[in-house]
Amino acid sequence: MTLDAFEVIGGQALSGEIVPQGAKNEALQVLCAPLLSSEKVTISNVPQIQDVVLLIELLEGLGVKVERLNADTYVFQADDINMVYLNSAEFLNKASKIRGSVMLIGPLLARYGRAFLPKPGGDKIGRRRLDTHFLGLQSLGAEFKFDADLNVYFVEARQLQGTYILMDEISVTGTANVVMAAVLAKGTTTIYNAACEPYVQQLCKLLNRMGARISGVSSNMLIIEGVEALGGAEHRLLPDMIEVGSFIGLAAMTQSDLTIKAAGVAELGIIPRVFERMGIELIIQGDDIRIPAHEHYEIQSFIDGSILTIYDAPWPGFTPDLMSIMLVVATQARGSVLIHQKMFESRLFFVDKLIDMGAQIILCDPHRATVIGLDRRQPLRGISMTSPDIRAGVALLIAALSAKGRSVIHNVNQIDRGYQFIEERLKNIGAQIARI
Numbered sequence: 001m002t003l004d005a006f007e008v009i010g011g012q013a014l015s016g017e018i019v020p021q022g023a024k025n026e027a028l029q030v031l032c033a034p035l036l037s038s039e040k041v042t043i044s045n046v047p048q049i050q051d052v053v054l055l056i057e058l059l060e061g062l063g064v065k066v067e068r069l070n071a072d073t074y075v076f077q078a079d080d081i082n083m084v085y086l087n088s089a090e091f092l093n094k095a096s097k098i099r100g101s102v103m104l105i106g107p108l109l110a111r112y113g114r115a116f117l118p119k120p121g122g123d124k125i126g127r128r129r130l131d132t133h134f135l136g137l138q139s140l141g142a143e144f145k146f147d148a149d150l151n152v153y154f155v156e157a158r159q160l161q162g163t164y165i166l167m168d169e170i171s172v173t174g175t176a177n178v179v180m181a182a183v184l185a186k187g188t189t190t191i192y193n194a195a196c197e198p199y200v201q202q203l204c205k206l207l208n209r210m211g212a213r214i215s216g217v218s219s220n221m222l223i224i225e226g227v228e229a230l231g232g233a234e235h236r237l238l239p240d241m242i243e244v245g246s247f248i249g250l251a252a253m254t255q256s257d258l259t260i261k262a263a264g265v266a267e268l269g270i271i272p273r274v275f276e277r278m279g280i281e282l283i284i285q286g287d288d289i290r291i292p293a294h295e296h297y298e299i300q301s302f303i304d305g306s307i308l309t310i311y312d313a314p315w316p317g318f319t320p321d322l323m324s325i326m327l328v329v330a331t332q333a334r335g336s337v338l339i340h341q342k343m344f345e346s347r348l349f350f351v352d353k354l355i356d357m358g359a360q361i362i363l364c365d366p367h368r369a370t371v372i373g374l375d376r377r378q379p380l381r382g383i384s385m386t387s388p389d390i391r392a393g394v395a396l397l398i399a400a401l402s403a404k405g406r407s408v409i410h411n412v413n414q415i416d417r418g419y420q421f422i423e424e425r426l427k428n429i430g431a432q433i434a435r436i
């Protein structure tokens, strides 16, 4: 039986150093890229998290040879793919558990002419439509079918043909999928309104090292000259920026002096600035970020004196995956802030747990919450709660570590989806946490 709850005794300051894992959402993209080549692709800094384990099992099921060189480095070789696996119950079951499985479609379609996928899993945080993926693949000449009864998607194409694509919306996994299809298409593909976050950039850089011809990397217009075949390459994942943000929030809430080692500072975009607007001091030391112990932190207002709003937007805007962390951090700040989660409509409901813990929050509607910071006049109190999704789960864990007394967080397999060995790493910096 897997133990699926954390018991946390909160209220103690933590201290020391913590190293972020390799990025979950980059891993889910780049682990699909070896399907595009018959040669070896070596990927390092791969996090040991449930989503990655499942995606690697899917690749193995498809016949990809997987060799584990050490704890975080794997060699993948897709020289003999078994497309029949797509029809198996095991494929349906595993692929429907993770969001990352959606990015098997682009490479399978490009290299083998067809792909099939059940509705992918991932967080239940509101509608997560896939139109952008399939409209893009259809523009490249693929035929698309959706079976609404079985909830499965099919795509098929004898030869993909490069073209101009105006993406339906700025979708991270949608861009990754269409890029992976276009690299082997005939002729030139232009993808406008492309997502350009660091993990999409990393995917494009890996594909270019494998022999693809992608230009415009880091912009919202990617131009891809199709090639006949791709070769092997090596790739190292970036540190996980959502973990980095989670640890900054953890340090501020628990009044801890923490240093995040090798944080990938150059790739964090606007994230440090948003924490600074919450009044949190960050000391950048090379590639490390030190957060000194904060007795208090004060939310800044805008230049005109109006209340700060923190909202998510496609990169280089603020990532939606850190909104729950910002919300929890605001509960002990001095001042008020409006948290506006624009992308997902079910990501803020976890505030009822924070309210039970003593936080002052008004949930205005599914997308907006106003937080009136307590400024440590009273600590949050420990309670028993359930983690609804990966980032709310970590936000609740941070709340529990800062709270007075004992908390129990259930359903922590949500957290295990994306944070490796989290309780060991937190114990190492002084947290009182146990899996029960």
Ligand SMILES: CC(=O)N[C@H]1[C@@H](OP(=O)(O)OP(=O)(O)OC[C@H]2O[C@@H](n3ccc(=O)[nH]c3=O)[C@H](O)[C@@H]2O)O[C@H](CO)[C@@H](O)[C@@H]1O
Binding pocket: 025, 026, 028, 099, 100, 127, 128, 129, 169, 170, 171, 172, 173, 174, 195, 314, 319, 320, 321, 342, 343, 344
């Ligand atoms: C495995 C993976 O990499 N998952 C990430 C990926 O998911 P994923 O690629 O599934 O998310 P998308 O980028 O497609 O879009 C996320 C949501 O935002 C909406 N949307 C998107 C663009 C836009 O301009 N307006 C808008 O409202 C979409 O309709 C969708 O509901 O990107 C999301 C957005 O950064 C992150 O939360 C997920 O953690």
Ligand SMILES: C=C(OP(=O)(O)O)C(=O)O
Binding pocket: 024, 025, 098, 099, 100, 121, 122, 123, 125, 321, 390, 391, 418
């Ligand atoms: C929403 C997330 O993940 P996924 O897309 O895998 O559900 C996330 O990482 O915050």
